[in-house]
Amino acid sequence: MKLYTYFRSSAAYRVRIALNLKGLAYDAVPVHLLKDGGQQRKPEYLALNPAGLVPALEVEGQVLSQSLAIIEYLDETQPAPPLLPSDPLGRARVRAIAQAIACDIHPLNNLRVLRHLKREFGISDEQKDAWYRHWCELGLAAVEAMLTGDARTARFCHGDAPGLADCCLVPQVFNARRVNCRLDDLPTVMRIAEACEALEAFRLAAPAHQPDAE
Amino acid sequence: MKLYTYFRSSAAYRVRIALNLKGLAYDAVPVHLLKDGGQQRKPEYLALNPAGLVPALEVEGQVLSQSLAIIEYLDETQPAPPLLPSDPLGRARVRAIAQAIACDIHPLNNLRVLRHLKREFGISDEQKDAWYRHWCELGLAAVEAMLTGDARTARFCHGDAPGLADCCLVPQVFNARRVNCRLDDLPTVMRIAEACEALEAFRLAAPAHQPDAE
Numbered sequence: 001m002k003l004y005t006y007f008r009s010s011a012a013y014r015v016r017i018a019l020n021l022k023g024l025a026y027d028a029v030p031v032h033l034l035k036d037g038g039q040q041r042k043p044e045y046l047a048l049n050p051a052g053l054v055p056a057l058e059v060e061g062q063v064l065s066q067s068l069a070i071i072e073y074l075d076e077t078q079p080a081p082p083l084l085p086s087d088p089l090g091r092a093r094v095r096a097i098a099q100a101i102a103c104d105i106h107p108l109n110n111l112r113v114l115r116h117l118k119r120e121f122g123i124s125d126e127q128k129d130a131w132y133r134h135w136c137e138l139g140l141a142a143v144e145a146m147l148t149g150d151a152r153t154a155r156f157c158h159g160d161a162p163g164l165a166d167c168c169l170v171p172q173v174f175n176a177r178r179v180n181c182r183l184d185d186l187p188t189v190m191r192i193a194e195a196c197e198a199l200e201a202f203r204l205a206a207p208a209h210q211p212d213a214e
Numbered sequence: 215m216k217l218y219t220y221f222r223s224s225a226a227y228r229v230r231i232a233l234n235l236k237g238l239a240y241d242a243v244p245v246h247l248l249k250d251g252g253q254q255r256k257p258e259y260l261a262l263n264p265a266g267l268v269p270a271l272e273v274e275g276q277v278l279s280q281s282l283a284i285i286e287y288l289d290e291t292q293p294a295p296p297l298l299p300s301d302p303l304g305r306a307r308v309r310a311i312a313q314a315i316a317c318d319i320h321p322l323n324n325l326r327v328l329r330h331l332k333r334e335f336g337i338s339d340e341q342k343d344a345w346y347r348h349w350c351e352l353g354l355a356a357v358e359a360m361l362t363g364d365a366r367t368a369r370f371c372h373g374d375a376p377g378l379a380d381c382c383l384v385p386q387v388f389n390a391r392r393v394n395c396r397l398d399d400l401p402t403v404m405r406i407a408e409a410c411e412a413l414e415a416f417r418l419a420a421p422a423h424q425p426d427a428e
Contacts, residue, residue, distance in 0.1 A: 050359030069309035095283035145264030
C-alpha cells in the first residue's frame with residue numbers, strides 16, 4: 001500500500017493512525033502542500049486524486065480518497081482490531097463523532113481555506129487565528145458534550161479500545177494546541193486524546209515522526 | 215422515527231432522500247434555523263443534539279446526528295434497497311464521493327459560516343456569493359472528475375441504482391443552482407442529478423415539498 005501524505009495534514013494523520021492500529025505496513029509518498037505551488041495540484045497527482053487533496057491510498061490497483069472512506073475500507077478488509085463497534089447504534093455514534101470533527105471543524109480550518117480568506121478578504125493573521133480558534137473551540141465543545149453525555153464513553157471515545165472517532169480526535173487536538181485554542185472546558189476530549197497519545201500507533205503517526213516532517 | 219429537519223438544510227435533505235429510498239415513514243419535526251435566533255440553539259434541542267445542527271434522527275430511544283452516519287445506520291438496519299455497494303472498493307468509492315461533498319463543499323457554505331464571514335469580516339453580499347460559488351464549483355469539479363474517470367459510474371453515481379453518493383449529490387446541485395454556479399462543465403454531475411430528480415424519493419425530499427417550506 002502507498003499512502004500519499006503530508007506530515008501536517010490532519011486528514012492524512014487520521015489514516016496513518018488507522019494503518020498503525022491495524023499493524024499495516026505502507027510506503028509513505030510525501031505530497032508537499034506548500035512547495036512548488038502545491039504538489040497536490042500537479043497533473044501527476046490530480047490524475048491519482050482529482051480533488052487535489054491528501055491523503056490518498058493506493059491499494060488493489062486503485063486510488064482511494066477521503067480519510068474516513070479510507071479508514072472504513074481498512075476496517076472492512078482488515079477487520080482486526082476493529083475500528084468501529086459491531087452494533088448499528090454504536091457504529092452510528094462513532095461515525096457521528098468522527099464526522100463532527102471531519103465535517104464540522106476541519107474543513108473550515110484547512111490550509112486552502114485559510115489562504116482563500118487571506119487572498120479574497122485580506123484578513124490579518126490575527127483574524128485568521130481567531131477564525132481558526134472559533135470553529136475549533138465550537139466544534140470541540142460539541143464533541144465534548146457528545147462524549148460526556150454518553151455512558152459508552154470510556155477510556156477512549158467509545159469503549160476501552162481506540163477506534164475511528166479517536167483517529168479523528170487526536171489530529172484535531174493536535175491542531176487545537178498548535179493554534180492555542182482554549183482547552184480547559186474539554187476535560188473528556190483531553191483525557192481521551194492523552195490516553196491515545198500514550199499508544200505507539202498514535203505516537204508514530206504524529207506529524208513530527210513523519211519522513212517529510214520539517 | 216422522528217427526523218429533526220429544516221426544509222432548506224442540505225444535510226437534512228440527504229437524510230430525507232435516504233428515508234424515502236428505503237420507504238421508511240417518519241415524523242418530521244421542523245427546526246427553524248433562522249426563527250427565534252435559531253431554534254437549533256435552544257436548550258431543548260441542544261439536549262438532543264449538542265452540536266446544534268440539523269438533521270438528527272430519533273430512533274430506538276436514541277438521537278443520532280450527522281447525516282452520513284444516519285444514512286449508514288439506516289442502511290445497516292434496513293438493508294433493502296442498499297445505499298452502498300457490497301464490495302469494499304465500491305463502498306470506499308461511494309463514501310469518497312459522498313464525503314467530497316459533505317466534507318469538502320457543504321461545510322464551507324453552511325448558513326452559520328456565511329453569517330460568521332459577514333459578522334467578523336464585514337464582507338458584502340457579492341463577496342459572500344463569490345465565496346459560496348468558489349467552493350461549490352471547485353468541489354463539484356472534483357466530483358465530476360471522480361465520476362467521469364470511472365467505469366462504475368452509470369445511470370447513477372455508482373451503478374444503476376441510487377445510493378449514498380446520490381443522496382449527497384442532489385442537495386448540493388440544488389444549492390449550486392440556487393446560487394447560480396457555473397454548471398456547464400459538469401455534464402455527468404448534472405445528468406445524474408436529473409436522473410435522481412425524476413424519482414419520487416428524491417422529488418418528495420426536496421425543500422419545496424417539506425411541511426416547513428416557505
